[in-house]
Amino acid sequence: MKRSLQAPTIIRAKRTVSDYDRKIMDRILRDNENSFSYLSFSGVMPLTLPDGTRIVFIPDMHAPAHNQLMLWGIKQFLLDFQPHIIKYIGDISDLFWLSRWPKPPRTVAHAQFELDETRRLIDWLAEDLVCLVRIIVSTGNHDDRFRRYLTDPASGIANIVDFQSREPLLSFHGLLGYKPGDPISFIYDIHERGGYGGGMIVNADMQFRHGYIVRPKPGASPLADAERIGRSLVQGHTHRAGMRVRQVGEKTIVAIELGHVVDVNHPYMGYSNLLNNWHPAIGTGTIAGGKVHLQVLPIKQVGDASKYTLVYDGKVYRSSDR
Numbered sequence: 001m002k003r004s005l006q007a008p009t010i011i012r013a014k015r016t017v018s019d020y021d022r023k024i025m026d027r028i029l030r031d032n033e034n035s036f037s038y039l040s041f042s043g044v045m046p047l048t049l050p051d052g053t054r055i056v057f058i059p060d061m062h063a064p065a066h067n068q069l070m071l072w073g074i075k076q077f078l079l080d081f082q083p084h085i086i087k088y089i090g091d092i093s094d095l096f097w098l099s100r101w102p103k104p105p106r107t108v109a110h111a112q113f114e115l116d117e118t119r120r121l122i123d124w125l126a127e128d129l130v131c132l133v134r135i136i137v138s139t140g141n142h143d144d145r146f147r148r149y150l151t152d153p154a155s156g157i158a159n160i161v162d163f164q165s166r167e168p169l170l171s172f173h174g175l176l177g178y179k180p181g182d183p184i185s186f187i188y189d190i191h192e193r194g195g196y197g198g199g200m201i202v203n204a205d206m207q208f209r210h211g212y213i214v215r216p217k218p219g220a221s222p223l224a225d226a227e228r229i230g231r232s233l234v235q236g237h238t239h240r241a242g243m244r245v246r247q248v249g250e251k252t253i254v255a256i257e258l259g260h261v262v263d264v265n266h267p268y269m270g271y272s273n274l275l276n277n278w279h280p281a282i283g284t285g286t287i288a289g290g291k292v293h294l295q296v297l298p299i300k301q302v303g304d305a306s307k308y309t310l311v312y313d314g315k316v317y318r319s320s321d322r
C-alpha cells in the first residue's frame, strides 16, 4: 500500500502566555542576556535557568534525511508542552554533499536543498510556540563538514569575519541565513569546530554537547565522557538513547544520550543497520530546585510501522496520515 506523506492537520488552538510563564521568560532573558547576545559562540555557553523552565532537546535530525513522520508527532508534543527553550544537540543537518565517504551511485546530493530543509525545519518546529525565548544549537560533526571542507583548500579565507558583527562570513549558521539578533545561538568548540568540546552548561550542573565518544551500549558513551569531566553530561552523536547514573562520593553523575530523529531508510543513512543499535527519541527537561530534570522520551513504532508514538504526561502523540 502506498504510504501517504500528507501532513496531518495540526490543530492550532489560540494560546496566550500566562503570568507564570511571562515571569519565567523575563527571568530567562534577563539572567542570560550576555550568552543570548551571541549568534555564534565558541566553547561552553553558561546558562542560568529559573525553576519552572521547560526545555525540549532534539537530537540528530540530519536534515534532509530527517524522519518527517516522527517530526509531525514531535510538533504536536511541542504545541502542548510549549517549551521556553529548544536545544538541538547537533547534526541538525547532514551536509551529505560535503561527505568524503564514498557516495552510493544514483544518490543525489543537493547543497541548497539540504540547507533550505534544515532552515525550514528549525523555523517550522518553533512556529506557534508562544513561550519560546531561545533556540540553541550545539553543532555536530556533520554540521562541521562545511568548515572542514573549506579549511583544506581555503583556510586563508575560512576565518574572515564581517567587519561590524565580527561573525564569520563563511559559516554553517551563515549558510542557514541566521543573522545577529535572531533568537538562536550556534555553539561551536573553542577552536570554532563542531561536534567536539563546545556545548552549554545549565546552572553549573549539567553539560550538553554533541559528543564524540562512541561505546556500543546505551548510556555508556556519555558516561565515559561524564566521568572524565566529573559532571553530568547529555550528548547525541551515537544515535542511541539511554541513561546511566553513577554515584561518586557525595555527587550523582547523570549521563544521558538522546537518540535520533532520522529516517533510517534514507539513502544518506547507508551506515544505519540493526547492529548500530539506534533508537528514535527526544528529551524533555524541567528545571526544579535549580537542577535539570531530564526525561528521555522514546519514539516507538506501534502497530502500523508508519505510525510513530510518543507518550508524555499520560498523553499519546502519534504521527498519522489520517
Ligand SMILES: [Fe+2]
Residues within 6 Å of the ligand: 060, 062, 091, 140, 142, 237, 238, 239
Ligand atoms: Fe548523527
